[in-house]
Amino acid sequence: MTALKALSTSDLSAEARAALDGRFGERVSYSEAIRLQHGQSEAHYAARLPDAVVFVESSEDVIFVTRLCTEHDVKLTAYGAGTSMEGNAIPLSGGISLDMSRMNRILRVNAEDCDVVVEPGVTRIALNNHLRDQGLFFPVDPGADATIGGMASTRASGTNAVRYGTMREAVLGLRVVMADGQEIRTARRARKSAAGYDLTRLFVGSEGTLGIITELTLRLHPIPEVISSAVCSFETLEGAAATVIQSIQCGVPLARAEILDDVTMGAVNRWAKLDYPEKTTLFFEFHGSPSAVAEQVETVKKLATGNGGGGFQWSNLPEERARLWKARHEAYYAAVNLRSGAVGWSTDVCVPISRLPECIAETKRDLEAASIPAAILGHVGDGNFHVIFSLDPSAPQEMEEAAAINARLIGRALSMDGTCTGEHGIGLGKQKALVDELGDSVDIMRRIKHALDPRGILNPGKIFFGEKGGANGQYPGDRRP
Amino acid sequence: MTALKALSTSDLSAEARAALDGRFGERVSYSEAIRLQHGQSEAHYAARLPDAVVFVESSEDVIFVTRLCTEHDVKLTAYGAGTSMEGNAIPLSGGISLDMSRMNRILRVNAEDCDVVVEPGVTRIALNNHLRDQGLFFPVDPGADATIGGMASTRASGTNAVRYGTMREAVLGLRVVMADGQEIRTARRARKSAAGYDLTRLFVGSEGTLGIITELTLRLHPIPEVISSAVCSFETLEGAAATVIQSIQCGVPLARAEILDDVTMGAVNRWAKLDYPEKTTLFFEFHGSPSAVAEQVETVKKLATGNGGGGFQWSNLPEERARLWKARHEAYYAAVNLRSGAVGWSTDVCVPISRLPECIAETKRDLEAASIPAAILGHVGDGNFHVIFSLDPSAPQEMEEAAAINARLIGRALSMDGTCTGEHGIGLGKQKALVDELGDSVDIMRRIKHALDPRGILNPGKIFFGEKGGANGQYPGDRRP
Structure with missing residues (x-):
């Protein structure tokens, strides 16, 4: 699609830019080509360029950027493999695109427990190649070679959800950096738990609007005979x-x-x-x-x-x-x-x-x-x-x-009592449909968004219809009748 | 256990009591026997009596009571079958115990879709007796004949979770009355959805602290050959x-x-x-x-x-x-x-x-x-x-x-990277353990609680350590070292 400059960019201040350069050096890019790559998707949405792209390599990097964004009121959108279908990772209001692809380590396979701990930038094919020798596999398969972090963020599923479930069932626990730079762990490694609110499932499918996922513990399955x-x-x-x-x-x-x-x-x-x-x-x-x-x-x-x-x-x-x-x-x-x-x-x-x-x-x-x-x-x-x-x-x-x-x-x-999205998420194109589908529940979601990201720095303009700087019918298919 | 009068009761005002009597007549009870029954559990916790017990029969009843509690600053705790193990339904600060057992209708079995819509007061044995003729069953089995609403609230599981999952996987969607009396629907009847935040999973396991469940859509399974x-x-x-x-x-x-x-x-x-x-x-x-x-x-x-x-x-x-x-x-x-x-x-x-x-x-x-x-x-x-x-x-x-x-x-x-509770919930006895287990995540849970129940009327004193009127080490097993 045609590349468009973001309609409204937050334009990084000289101070913010200096802080980014100081920490990241060549791992921050302002080039138009890199920004364009992170401003578009495979789908039908017009591109919107971020002001900068930061290639993070650790939780500490993510915490640094998140704090900087909070201090300088810069918008922050995580980017995985760019394979989402509803413009979920397009930085609608500019700001920083956080490229997670270098956080792609497989940290620990626990074969006896049928689980694995990974960074969010690992892709599902890389993960399965790694697991094969141990007789295990990760079942969720959306077709594209998406990153695991991106798949968690859109609550992806695909061809074998009928047997093995979606990312909702596949994620056992997460580490997440919140809007203020605090890193939390949503669950430990037990197969099930009744310990408090299910934050794991709250972040799965939240499209990067509530926090940035920095680590995932995933449920695996034995490769069938x-x-x-x-x-x-x-x-x-x-x-x-x-x-x-x-x-x-x-x-x-x-x-x-x-x-x-x-x-x-x-x-x-x-x-x-x-x-x-x-x-x-x-x-x-x-x-x-x-x-x-x-x-x-x-x-x-x-x-x-x-x-x-x-x-x-x-x-x-x-x-x-x-x-x-x-x-x-x-x-x-x-x-x-x-x-x-x-x-x-x-x-x-x-x-x-x-x-x-x-x-x-x-x-x-x-x-x-x-x-x-x-x-x-x-x-x-x-x-x-x-x-x-x-x-x-x-x-x-x-x-x-x-x-x-x-x-x-x-x-x-x-x-027919169905949903507007089985697996792609709301992103830019289904914001009105979400209201049609769930009505007042969307107000509850907004209250949670406001409680966890009060300044609205995380992936703004996604999920919610009628937000300042949001899509609001700019995109076909997302118009009030 | 010995019955104790609630340490601090909110003592219903004459006005609140008149409103309850006016709507509910014989369906509201102030008798000590009924209050004691709703103030205790099968487990080792001391009883705390509510000021009144209301037997609700519809969503409208629940909305009425919730609005009344918000207006008159009365605490509200839902009660199912009284089989929880961590005092989850004990009305720690008095107020109203909302008896859900008469909301026990099985509203609709959708055999082709392997799902069923029920009210929260139906028990798992009653549900399975109803389903048997259609060749379907509801697998979650905590042993006791708990209500489905109570099982959802504590994220119960039991003997066959290894194959069929817990209430986390079993609940497809909920109707919930929020603290201000607004009733929402968390999901429609599709088997999976990526439509916004996963409110279904947020309410499952929240022990009645975020809202009162008034309807559940449950996933069923064919009875094995x-x-x-x-x-x-x-x-x-x-x-x-x-x-x-x-x-x-x-x-x-x-x-x-x-x-x-x-x-x-x-x-x-x-x-x-x-x-x-x-x-x-x-x-x-x-x-x-x-x-x-x-x-x-x-x-x-x-x-x-x-x-x-x-x-x-x-x-x-x-x-x-x-x-x-x-x-x-x-x-x-x-x-x-x-x-x-x-x-x-x-x-x-x-x-x-x-x-x-x-x-x-x-x-x-x-x-x-x-x-x-x-x-x-x-x-x-x-x-x-x-x-x-x-x-x-x-x-x-x-x-x-x-x-x-x-x-x-x-x-x-x-x-060992495990959890303090696999299936009973936090209730009164695991509040400190929850902090030990999940650390700063508990602050995120508190922010959500505050966003959805700002006046703290719903099941106060549960889940969170150190709240005013909470358990705070009054119970053995829940003490700061």
């Missing part, structure tokens, strides 16, 4: 959804259950040179012992057949599985590139699974009347699905059209 | 713990894994007229398909044998299983009744599972030197265990001795 994958295409959406619902009701512990519509399958076929049938398709993964997995596959196959599923194929071969999930993980990029040079926009509603077929079917009808190419894919076991728009960046009316479709989609999800 | 139980005794504690750790590392999805020491087994044998070997014993439960369960049992049996376990017995028969778990559920009462007329006191530490054998062994040595009968039992899959003291109520020095042992136990758990 057998991992099997399966693919099955359906004549109808309802048949696909019913297969997943019935599998769950039969107690099949699905590790992944992904739905891809005909448009997505076509995009994937072209993007990855594959030849799947271009119909509504389910991708499954099963984890367990050889006999348990065989039994799960058998049960799901039977259910799929009963629901009009055809050509159920499954495999225990790692290369076959890798091929399947590579296709799934690239589906976002494949869908964005339905037109070359296009910009992506992903919606993110999640509804009770019983309403999913209806929600997808209505959305599909809406898309069929649209002028923009759009694909549907989702985590059907959770009731969470995405519409991926492939937008022409030179045609602002397309952004408007996508915004209108997204607004209708959110309204549809809320009418 | 086969439920099998097993029992195995061990020569050593280490062998028992290693069996559970290795089972988890092998990916066995244990549904329950409970440890009972020799003293507990002796108490259970006498209490329930059974004849188990009086050694460290593991009780297991396995859930799944017939072949999956058979395989799990086989794996665990092999591991148990390798770790010195003897006489591994398992059964798929419901009556055999019922007998086993009845014994486990009665273990608390059996242990308390190691002496007739005794009062119980249960400790509640939870440590990383790798440290559990060491933690239990050191504790056992401490108990062997003590003058009070004490039994150990625990949820070994979570690293959570309890010492149950059987205290002579007429011997205050026993309370002192138990307090000293508990203080050492908490210190031991904290030194």
Whole structure:
């Protein structure tokens, strides 16, 4: 997207700048290229440049910057890998972008306890590469190679949340630097605790607006003895959804259950040179012992057949599985590139699974009347699905059209008792939707924000609608009707 | 325990009393018997009487009382089934005890979505009786037949948290009446959401200090096709713990894994007229398909044998299983009744599972030197265990001795990176321990409490050490060194 200078920057004072230079030397950058990199995201939001980017390497660095920001009234936004979908790390009011990527040490693997202590800048792929030899893995997989700190901040999930949960379940405890520079620890390493308010879960999903995460203790899982994958295409959406619902009701512990519509399958076929049938398709993964997995596959196959599923194929071969999930993980990029040079926009509603077929079917009808190419894919076991728009960046009316479709989609999800965001967070684009969804609860969130960050230095303009310097309808899809 | 008049009661004004009488008629009680019932608990805390008990039947009732309390500066403490272990519902400063037990309707079972919407006063056994015909169950099982609202408020868990999680994972969303009478909804019914701060998890475990829960949406699970139980005794504690750790590392999805020491087994044998070997014993439960369960049992049996376990017995028969778990559920009462007329006191530490054998062994040595009968039992899959003291109520020095042992136990758990409470909460007895465990985090909790309940009307004197009108070392086990 076009790079824009931040509409209002706090413009660092000479004194603040001197303090930054004194401590960080070459680890602070004012170059436009670096600032641009930290001012944009992969999604459809316009860039906003920070005044400076600081590459922190320790908690002490974070504490130093936070104190400096409080003293000099400078805004502070943490930045991980830049893969968020709702502009969550765009420094809307300028100030400092805190690049966490060098805090990427894996501090301690506790294999017997199935947990690991990491710094926030480690990415999920790096973490899993590190863990593999010990027979353990970290399950949360949003597709992109996000940082663990960023994933915690947006309460990310992804393809295998249906079995292993989201970042909500995956984080056992955090170290967090508060707005005033105080570092706290939210929990110790016990698997469960009833010790006071659940600060861990409060920071998970708070998008860097309440504190800066400096360390995470994560729950791990043993790598399953057998991992099997399966693919099955359906004549109808309802048949696909019913297969997943019935599998769950039969107690099949699905590790992944992904739905891809005909448009997505076509995009994937072209993007990855594959030849799947271009119909509504389910991708499954099963984890367990050889006999348990065989039994799960058998049960799901039977259910799929009963629901009009055809050509159920499954495999225990790692290369076959890798091929399947590579296709799934690239589906976002494949869908964005339905037109070359296009910009992506992903919606993110999640509804009770019983309403999913209806929600997808209505959305599909809406898309069929649209002028923009759009694909549907989702985590059907959770009731969470995405519409991926492939937008022409030179045609602002397309952004408007996508915004209108997204607004209708959110309204549809809320009418089904669902949420405007299953896993991307509120960021810039869902602030009004959050109010529509939770009403007066948002006032409670504001009170907490004010209690913990009274000067509003942490990632200002995110989550809350109507804040000074906030998005407030500047972005399509976030307008009051 | 001896009933004591509240040390400081807020003494309802005539005006407040008239307002209560006007709305509630016979649903408000000032009788000493009713007040005493609501001023005590099953545990070792002295009673403190509320000024009145109000039996609410609706959200509107709760809103009315909350507004009245705010207007007249009356303290307000919610009361469920009175089964909490840390005096969590004792109205320390008098005021109104809000009896939630008549708000016990099961509002809606959504079988396809595996969730249910309930009022807070329904008990877990009533809920499961209601669900059985639909092939679903609510897994959280703290032993006592607590109310769901109380279980949410203390972040309860119990015997099958190792597989199904605690109330943290079980609650999908809440309706809560805030201190000023505003009712909010923390989440909609989607299985996951990234919409703003996780207020659901903030209220779960907040012990009624931030708001009064008026409705809960709970996650359910399909009743497994086969439920099998097993029992195995061990020569050593280490062998028992290693069996559970290795089972988890092998990916066995244990549904329950409970440890009972020799003293507990002796108490259970006498209490329930059974004849188990009086050694460290593991009780297991396995859930799944017939072949999956058979395989799990086989794996665990092999591991148990390798770790010195003897006489591994398992059964798929419901009556055999019922007998086993009845014994486990009665273990608390059996242990308390190691002496007739005794009062119980249960400790509640939870440590990383790798440290559990060491933690239990050191504790056992401490108990062997003590003058009070004490039994150990625990949820070994979570690293959570309890010492149950059987205290002579007429011997205050026993309370002192138990307090000293508990203080050492908490210190031991904290030194192993564990928590002072796995599932009972802070209540009256762990306020100092909470500070020892989480340090400055407690200040963050206080700021949240102040932001949401600025006048401090909700369950005052709980969780926080050093508050005016709080416990502050009045209770054994909660003293500054």
